[in-house]
Amino acid sequence: MKPHDGITSSTSSARHVFHDRCAKRNPRVLYLDAYDSFSNNIIALLTTSLQATVESVHIDDLRYLQNQGAFYSLLEKFDAVVAGPGPGNPAKKSDVGLVEQLWNLPDDQLLPILGICLGFQSLGLAYGAQVERLKEPRHGLVMNVTHNQRSIFNKLDRFTATQYHSLFVNIGHFLQSGRHRSLSDNLWNPTSKCPLLQPLAWDLEDTENGPVLMAIRHMEKPFWGVQYHPESICTDEEGAKVIKNWWCLADEWLQSRKGVVLRDYKTLKVHGLSVLSPTKSSILSEAVNLHSCHPTLKKVLWQSMDLGALNVPRMFELLQAGRKQAILLKSTTNPRVDASDPGTGSHSILGVTDPNGVAQICYFQKESTVKFLSANGQVTYSSKCDDIWSFLQGFTQRRRVTGGPENSPFWGGLMGFVTYEAGLETISVKSCAMEHPSRRITRRPDICFALVTRSVIVDHLRSTVFVQSIRKDDQAFISETINALCTDVKPQGSSIPDPVYSPPPISSTTSPVRDTYCNQVRQCQSSIRAGDSYELCLTDQSTVVLSAPTDSWSLYLHLQKVNPAPFSAYIRLGRLGSGVTILSSSPERFLRWTRDGDAQFRPIKGTVKKSKDMTLEKATEILNSSKEKAENLMIVDLIRHDLHGIVGAGNTWMKQLMSVEEYKTVYQLVSVIEGRLRNRIPAGEAEDKSGIELLAASLPPGSMTGAPKKRSCELLADIEGKPRGIYSGVIGYLDFGGGGDFAVVIRTAYKWDDETGPVHEGSEEVGERWHVGAGGAITAQSTPEGEWAEMWTKRESTMRMFETA
Numbered sequence: 001m002k003p004h005d006g007i008t009s010s011t012s013s014a015r016h017v018f019h020d021r022c023a024k025r026n027p028r029v030l031y032l033d034a035y036d037s038f039s040n041n042i043i044a045l046l047t048t049s050l051q052a053t054v055e056s057v058h059i060d061d062l063r064y065l066q067n068q069g070a071f072y073s074l075l076e077k078f079d080a081v082v083a084g085p086g087p088g089n090p091a092k093k094s095d096v097g098l099v100e101q102l103w104n105l106p107d108d109q110l111l112p113i114l115g116i117c118l119g120f121q122s123l124g125l126a127y128g129a130q131v132e133r134l135k136e137p138r139h140g141l142v143m144n145v146t147h148n149q150r151s152i153f154n155k156l157d158r159f160t161a162t163q164y165h166s167l168f169v170n171i172g173h174f175l176q177s178g179r180h181r182s183l184s185d186n187l188w189n190p191t192s193k194c195p196l197l198q199p200l201a202w203d204l205e206d207t208e209n210g211p212v213l214m215a216i217r218h219m220e221k222p223f224w225g226v227q228y229h230p231e232s233i234c235t236d237e238e239g240a241k242v243i244k245n246w247w248c249l250a251d252e253w254l255q256s257r258k259g260v261v262l263r264d265y266k267t268l269k270v271h272g273l274s275v276l277s278p279t280k281s282s283i284l285s286e287a288v289n290l291h292s293c294h295p296t297l298k299k300v301l302w303q304s305m306d307l308g309a310l311n312v313p314r315m316f317e318l319l320q321a322g323r324k325q326a327i328l329l330k331s332t333t334n335p336r337v338d339a340s341d342p343g344t345g346s347h348s349i350l351g352v353t354d355p356n357g358v359a360q361i362c363y364f365q366k367e368s369t370v371k372f373l374s375a376n377g378q379v380t381y382s383s384k385c386d387d388i389w390s391f392l393q394g395f396t397q398r399r400r401v402t403g404g405p406e407n408s409p410f411w412g413g414l415m416g417f418v419t420y421e422a423g424l425e426t427i428s429v430k431s432c433a434m435e436h437p438s439r440r441i442t443r444r445p446d447i448c449f450a451l452v453t454r455s456v457i458v459d460h461l462r463s464t465v466f467v468q469s470i471r472k473d474d475q476a477f478i479s480e481t482i483n484a485l486c487t488d489v490k491p492q493g494s495s496i497p498d499p500v501y502s503p504p505p506i507s508s509t510t511s512p513v514r515d516t517y518c519n520q521v522r523q524c525q526s527s528i529r530a531g532d533s534y535e536l537c538l539t540d541q542s543t544v545v546l547s548a549p550t551d552s553w554s555l556y557l558h559l560q561k562v563n564p565a566p567f568s569a570y571i572r573l574g575r576l577g578s579g580v581t582i583l584s585s586s587p588e589r590f591l592r593w594t595r596d597g598d599a600q601f602r603p604i605k606g607t608v609k610k611s612k613d614m615t616l617e618k619a620t621e622i623l624n625s626s627k628e629k630a631e632n633l634m635i636v637d638l639i640r641h642d643l644h645g646i647v648g649a650g651n652t653w654m655k656q657l658m659s660v661e662e663y664k665t666v667y668q669l670v671s672v673i674e675g676r677l678r679n680r681i682p683a684g685e686a687e688d689k690s691g692i693e694l695l696a697a698s699l700p701p702g703s704m705t706g707a708p709k710k711r712s713c714e715l716l717a718d719i720e721g722k723p724r725g726i727y728s729g730v731i732g733y734l735d736f737g738g739g740g741d742f743a744v745v746i747r748t749a750y751k752w753d754d755e756t757g758p759v760h761e762g763s764e765e766v767g768e769r770w771h772v773g774a775g776g777a778i779t780a781q782s783t784p785e786g787e788w789a790e791m792w793t794k795r796e797s798t799m800r801m802f803e804t805a
């Protein structure tokens with residue numbers, strides 16, 4: 001039989017011609033998306049390396065799954081198909097959906113296909129292989145690929161590639177059975193069990209699992225597959241070249257089938273994911289016409305002054321003392337990264353509220369309702385809303401302002417929080433946790449933003465203060481505020497004042513239970529072994545009942561003392577009576593975008609507890625272990641996917657890959673992923689669309705879910721069995737100037753007003769109930785005890801705030 005694979009049989013000069021020829025044709029590729037969190041990275045790789053036009057369809061798209069004719073008509077519009085990776089097992093129909101139909105397409109429908117990971121396993125399964133569980137799953141590990149330099153590996157050197165799999169393809173090869181028959185046995189011969197599958201690559205260095213098949217091709221049909229992930233940031237360039245080779249082979253096959261080449265190519269939509277529904281004009285116009293708030297100016301009123309000896313807490317006290325509602329986002333010095341670090345600690349933002357309160361936009365997920373609360377807590381607008389992000393989009397777009405200080409990232413806008421469950425809605429995860437009794441209290445918002453029209457910004461890099469307003473005729477506020485700040489007679493020096501604060505004694509505490517948590521770790525690992533997840537961020541929450549109401553501001557300052565971190569927040573929002581107080585000391589930026597359209601994610605994954613014996617050097621050694629790096633890598637690739645989905649191919653890059661950062665109680669492994677939003681914005685369109693779109697497309701934060709995100713969130717909801725609420729969500733702002741910045745809600749305590757009451761049934765003592773979440777990423781390499789200790793360390797870093805001084 002003549003191999004369809006022209007490269008292997010051609011001479012080197014012929015190969016040249018071949019490469020030139022296929023470089024000229026840009027393929028139209030259908031991507032079958034199995035709900036992986038790396039899909040957009042593959043699409044980006046196809047786009048950049050082949051200049052391909054890629055359209056993506058989910059494997060369970062009913063339009064095609066229930067109508068084979070429609071599926072075939074769809075295929076006719078494309079030159080080739082890529083069947084992507086994903087959670088689950090290829091033997092399970094619901095995990096592969098349409099991919100299964102690819103392998104027995106009738107001859108006249110045949111087209112070139114590349115299977116990646118789950119897609120590769122599905123190809124193996126279709127042609128006689130068994131798909132089995134690895135002894136030790138391989139997630140985020142970067143290994144050498146030994147290949148035969150043929151077919152899709154033509155002219156490639158040895159390379160390293162990232163693996164994300166729990167299952168493997170067993171073709172009955174002697175390497176896999178350990179039965180080496182003779183010296184003439186060839187690694188690259190098909191086996192009697194799978195005569196149509198030729199092995200093309202192996203991982204021969206896996207000491208736990210033995211040799212693992214890394215690539216195959218079909219002997220007669222234009223089907224190829226790779227087990228590793230060519231799109232991962234840690235797969236080297238050589239490994240990614242496989243895509244080019246594949247297209248050359250695919251193209252040659254198409255050329256050899258002239259009739260098929262003339263596919264019914266209609267205008268294809270260029271790939272670009274959008275989480276905002278296409279026509280939400282009704283919602284948009286409602287948001288736009290919402291006048292029940294302070295009318296805002298188009299131009300920012302502002303004045304600056306030197307920070308001098310002032311500091312942020314002092315300013316808060318001067319301007320916000322006794323306010324019922326307040327919001328402060330504060331950059332804090334941490335031991336290594338000082339307050340003027342441009343990456344983490346550049347600005348503090350104080351939203352100045354009125355004495356009677358602040359106007360707010362609240363979203364109640366259970367009722368799909370958005371409400372507008374006036375400063376005194378009256379509901380002035382209430383409407384069903386099936387897309388809160390479009391609503392916020394319209395709202396901020398309408399209030400676009402200009403002319404504020406260049407070095408101030410926030411000129412006025414919305415400041416607040418988004419819960420974890422509101423994030424789940426964006427990825428269509430419905431969980432039993434939604435029905436949890438705590439979620440019956442529908443007065444609690446799932447998203448809450450204060451409309452901040454007056455603000456004070458501290459630029460820590462330049463020691464400058466900006467006093468700003470976007471209210472009409474508000475010059476008096478500016479001058480009075482400047483005056484108040486300048487004439488403050490009690491400057492405290494540049495460090496945080498030393499608050500001597502003792503919170504009221506703890507009346508009772510509930511904590512995660514060791515055995516339960518360890519069992520949950522095992523449950524996570526069993527899902528990982530089955531191939532349903534690559535990494536799961538397991539969490540639990542503690543409650544602390546204080547025996548009397550606290551002064552939450554003093555408690556916040558106390559938290560700053562015991563656990564300083566670069567993205568801290570003090571928030572009192574919500575409707576009075578069902579409001580919430582949040583005291584946060586988060587080390588983790590989720591997402592920032594500037595007015596110019598530069599986006600940045602700063603995920604943390606990998607934690608080492610500080611102790612007397614734990615030096616930075618030792619911590620770095622531990623955090624450089626394959627376990628910690630694998631955890632981080634998975635989240636980096638996941639976030640690249642979230643970012644690629646909005647900004648498209650070629651507009652993302654790594655600013656920092658896995659650096660160790662030191663915090664008060666832990667060392668953390670931190671990566672920084674950046675991208676450009678601007679390129680995708682056609683002239684004249686709203687500039688902030690992509691910022692909000694990116695936020696919506698990236699929730700909940702990948703570092704709090706694991707990968708693949710959707711399946712992992714479903715699994716976690718079942719394992720944890722209760723909602724996470726504010727913990728695991730994000731806190732930050734949407735600037736009317738066009739930027740935004742959000743931190744991940746970790747190392748945080750929060751309380752709902754409606755939980756203030758008797759400290760226990762029948763008690764006359766009135767206390768308040770604080771919640772503190774903590775967790776960590778579980779991988780196949782985790783140990784239950786190790787994970788318990790890690791969760792406990794993070795929990796303690798926040799719980800210290802309740803200790804009496």
Ligand SMILES: C=C(O[C@@H]1C=C(C(=O)O)C=C[C@H]1O)C(=O)O
Nearest residue numbers: 605606607703746774775776777
């Ligand atoms: C879950 C928490 O932290 C998350 C998990 C981390 C990890 O697994 O190493 C690190 C930072 C956060 O993304 C927490 O602090 O509660």
Ligand SMILES: NC(=O)CC[C@H](N)C(=O)O
Nearest residue numbers: 085086117118166167531
């Ligand atoms: N990345 C993937 O596609 C994984 C495939 C399969 N779920 C496995 O774990 O082996």
